[in-house]
Amino acid sequence: MLKLKLFHNDMSVCAQKVRMVLAYKNLEWESVHLNLRAGDQFKPEFKQVNPKGMVPVLQHNGATITESTAIIEYLDEVFPDPALMPANPLERAIVRNWMIRLDASLHENIAVISFCVAFRHQMLERYADQDALEGFLNNIPDPARASNMREFLLNGLDSPRLRQSLYVYNKLLQDMDHALSHGGWLAGAHLSLADFSLLPYLERLQQLQMAEWWHEYPGIDAWLLRMTETAGYRQGMLDWHNHSYIQLMGQKGQEAWPTVKALIDDL
């Protein structure tokens, strides 16, 4: 069997979930790390791997697999031990529900929150020159993605999209609290793909200094702690933490919190 090769980025939430599953299953893989701020994802050699210009991408046995959810399901089927899908069909449906929700909405909305609060500052500094910024935006292949990015860069905390994204996460926190009170893991009594899928999104909110948001839901903090103790977390997330990103998110998140909190209180 040929080696697994992963095209990824250190702080990309969907790459984090793939790396945690690889680590949990104790799989060896070859790393191709892309700098997304420098635009490595738009280079012709990567566009041949994924024309969408996005990570993560897994290559295995001559096949190329995109979409992090498809990748982790593939890994769980090809390397079933230890299993991350429950044996019970109802619990499998619950795992898939969490992952569908993530792909249909949570992923897009964490990008809104992260960019409006923190990453826009990084981009505006890197592309201080207007032509350079336009060059970066013009390289984004999907026009909707490009116009969203422009809007977040321009408006930051004043973006109307921020409130909508906070609404989505407010509902998620309520639903996670409810689910976790029924067995300790998102899909019941066992750790599953659902837990590894959601962890990067909650850790991102923590890094953005928003943990006060779920102070009424102690079950979420207990789950976060348990997740950081799993085989998978250290090698999949912690070892790849980019401290300059974390510092930026900490600083900008703290500055933004009063505004963000007022928006949440008003939902």
Ligand SMILES: N[C@@H](CCC(=O)N[C@@H](CS)C(=O)NCC(=O)O)C(=O)O
């Ligand atoms: N639905 C895709 C989303 C992939 C995605 O959004 N990747 C981001 C990193 S988390 C990316 O490559 N961004 C590059 C860009 O937006 O230019 C998946 O789950 O794999």
